[in-house]
Amino acid sequence: MSLLALLGVLSSAIFSGTSLLYTTLGEVIGERAGIVNLGLEGVMLVSAATGFAVTSVTGNPYLGILASMLTGGLMNMLFGYLVIARKANQLASGLATMFFGFGLSALIGSSYVGAKIDSLPRVLFPGLGGLPKQYTSQFQFDLLIYLVVPVAIGVWFLLFRTRWGLGLRAVGESADTAYAAGRNPNIIRYQALFLAGMLAGLGAAHLSIVYTKTWKEFMTAGRGFIAVALVIFSKWHPLRAIAGALLFGGAVAFQLLLQASGVNVSPFLLDSIPYVLTLVVLMAWGGTRKHSAPASLGRVYHGSE
Amino acid sequence: MTILTQTRNKISLLNGKPVRVLLRYLVIFGVAFVLFGVILWLAGKHPIEAIRDMLVYTLGTPAGLSEVIVKMIPLLFTSIAVALPARVGLINVGAEGQLYIGAMFAAGTALAFPQLPAWILLPMMVAAGLAGGAIWAFIPVFLRARGLVNETITTLLMNYVAPTIVSFFVYGPWRARGTASAPQTVDFAEAARLPSFFDTRIHLGLVIGLVILAAYWYVMKYTRWGLEMRAVGGNQQAARRNGIRWTTYLILAMCVGGAIAGLAGMSEISGIHGRLRPNFSPGFGFTGFLINWLSNGDPIGILLMSFVIAMITSGGDILQLKQGLPFAVLNILLAITLFVVLAKPTLFERKKA
Numbered sequence A: 001m002s003l004l005a006l007l008g009v010l011s012s013a014i015f016s017g018t019s020l021l022y023t024t025l026g027e028v029i030g031e032r033a034g035i036v037n038l039g040l041e042g043v044m045l046v047s048a049a050t051g052f053a054v055t056s057v058t059g060n061p062y063l064g065i066l067a068s069m070l071t072g073g074l075m076n077m078l079f080g081y082l083v084i085a086r087k088a089n090q091l092a093s094g095l096a097t098m099f100f101g102f103g104l105s106a107l108i109g110s111s112y113v114g115a116k117i118d119s120l121p122r123v124l125f126p127g128l129g130g131l132p133k134q135y136t137s138q139f140q141f142d143l144l145i146y147l148v149v150p151v152a153i154g155v156w157f158l159l160f161r162t163r164w165g166l167g168l169r170a171v172g173e174s175a176d177t178a179y180a181a182g183r184n185p186n187i188i189r190y191q192a193l194f195l196a197g198m199l200a201g202l203g204a205a206h207l208s209i210v211y212t213k214t215w216k217e218f219m220t221a222g223r224g225f226i227a228v229a230l231v232i233f234s235k236w237h238p239l240r241a242i243a244g245a246l247l248f249g250g251a252v253a254f255q256l257l258l259q260a261s262g263v264n265v266s267p268f269l270l271d272s273i274p275y276v277l278t279l280v281v282l283m284a285w286g287g288t289r290k291h292s293a294p295a296s297l298g299r300v301y302h303g304s305e
Numbered sequence B: 001m002t003i004l005t006q007t008r009n010k011i012s013l014l015n016g017k018p019v020r021v022l023l024r025y026l027v028i029f030g031v032a033f034v035l036f037g038v039i040l041w042l043a044g045k046h047p048i049e050a051i052r053d054m055l056v057y058t059l060g061t062p063a064g065l066s067e068v069i070v071k072m073i074p075l076l077f078t079s080i081a082v083a084l085p086a087r088v089g090l091i092n093v094g095a096e097g098q099l100y101i102g103a104m105f106a107a108g109t110a111l112a113f114p115q116l117p118a119w120i121l122l123p124m125m126v127a128a129g130l131a132g133g134a135i136w137a138f139i140p141v142f143l144r145a146r147g148l149v150n151e152t153i154t155t156l157l158m159n160y161v162a163p164t165i166v167s168f169f170v171y172g173p174w175r176a177r178g179t180a181s182a183p184q185t186v187d188f189a190e191a192a193r194l195p196s197f198f199d200t201r202i203h204l205g206l207v208i209g210l211v212i213l214a215a216y217w218y219v220m221k222y223t224r225w226g227l228e229m230r231a232v233g234g235n236q237q238a239a240r241r242n243g244i245r246w247t248t249y250l251i252l253a254m255c256v257g258g259a260i261a262g263l264a265g266m267s268e269i270s271g272i273h274g275r276l277r278p279n280f281s282p283g284f285g286f287t288g289f290l291i292n293w294l295s296n297g298d299p300i301g302i303l304l305m306s307f308v309i310a311m312i313t314s315g316g317d318i319l320q321l322k323q324g325l326p327f328a329v330l331n332i333l334l335a336i337t338l339f340v341v342l343a344k345p346t347l348f349e350r351k352k353a
Helices: A003-032 A040-058 A061-085 A090-112 A133-139 A143-161 A163-173 A175-180 A185-211 A223-233 A238-260 A267-271 A273-286 B002-006 B018-042 B047-059 B062-087 B095-112 B118-145 B151-171 B205-222 B224-234 B236-241 B246-273 B284-295 B299-323 B327-343 B346-352
Strands: none
Touching: A003 A040, A003 A133, A003 A143, A003 A163, A003 A185, A003 A223, A003 A238, A040 A061, A040 A090, A040 A185, A040 A223, A061 A090, A061 A185, A061 B327, A090 B284, A090 B327, A143 A163, A143 A185, A143 A238, A163 A175, A163 A185, A175 A185, A185 A223, A223 A238, A223 A273, A223 B151, A238 A267, A238 A273, A267 A273, A267 B151, A273 B151, B018 B047, B018 B299, B018 B327, B047 B062, B047 B299, B062 B095, B062 B205, B062 B224, B062 B246, B062 B284, B062 B299, B095 B118, B095 B151, B095 B246, B095 B284, B118 B151, B118 B246, B205 B224, B205 B246, B205 B299, B224 B236, B224 B246, B236 B246, B246 B284, B284 B299, B284 B327, B299 B327
């Protein structure tokens, strides 16, 4: 195992972790407002398909990313209508959104399977210009990767250093109290969900437009669910979510490393490593995480009239 | 852990007038079909033609109708696999994974003892399928009962693990040598096949499924277990203070549910395929979840909804053939149906009065 191969694995870990981190950040915002969205898998799929289709039609990846974000926000509004306005069960509504996303993304993407698109340019990581070429090629990242950590810090600032974030967290802890303090829980929840959907759309855009540059059905392969799991792992904190995404990226990297080194293990079992690792981490964190969950996560707000 | 206590816990044999219940279902599906048609129209397809094709080719011909019943068999199992844990307030979204592991255990049994007669081999395969599903369901419910992880997210994630294990065996040790390029196990012995009826593909799994449905109805309605399970699902603390061992019920309900999902896998590979293939299930487990929510856990509702949903999914094959739509598009129709139910829960609540 050469240094070069290790770097290659690291590089692909960063690429595969980025879409997950955006999605996880979105879900942190949503859950801080008290809403669990199991429909993320479907939201991501529809965003990925829409973003890819727009990029393919217009030839402009930036428009595709924008379309993907808007789609994510709108999909979450659909989910939000069910759980906020109709006061439906969040888990079942999330799964309904997931089904909807499976179908709608297949419909949107069906004429773009195998299409070729222009992607974002990749720029060498600053300060590494002096390295030999085979090394620098491992550090060519795109705009969305460079932006992901600043976005995480931005989400942290939004949640913990602004009045809006304070109101949002209050709604997640106790919607009635927040209402008594003069906030409108329903509007805050819609705002949180829209923002969460846009971030999920950004993650999906990175997956389909930038990283894989293809569209295929079910391409997110459970990333939406892993994002929900990582929110628990990160104890509903945006900065710890970075560690969670690195962990997942590391799992993917480990899987690629094993495959590359020719270890005699079935590739199918290696494929399950990210899911198994997520499960193990959830178990290990299980006992300690209870105090950090927003108190009214998953509860329906019936209004305070 | 409070997320899950909102599950509805009514078990009833259609209380309320049957006509009204039927009318409600007609309204739900009517709205769903119209919205589905609108989406198809927006996508530039011919909605009326598509929906007509779906109805004509499934209900209009004997062959189509028998295929609907074939598709309904696994859905009967998987919807009970979701309904039973739902009675104690558990959300089992892992029927898909449990189905795969059940099928894998059953296939292992069939491949290990090809020379046994059918009257020994088939019960062994049933037992293996039950065991496989139960084992796969035990992991998440054990973690839940210990208060470690919510079972919804674990069952969802385990759905992605189960097919990789099946693929490992089918591409690896169990792969048939020399024959077709498609990876699959060797064909099962004739003794390992569930018999089928009337020259169709309808097989004995239908009878097994109906028996399990009847048992589910009887246990829930007339036994102490059913009452205590509803108590656990209704108010966990009250149940605990009344001396009901609720963790036992959580684990039992989930494992029995998982076992039934495993049986769905066994009946599919033994009754239909006759061998184990990777990715043989087109989401039967997820569809079972949907059916349980549509029918509210009601046994007759499960039977009716399984039939209707089976009709819709067989319609998916028609859409794929005649309109060139991807099969997954069917999920839109299923999702809209669930949206309508979720957005209008009063359609069901009112029958309590």
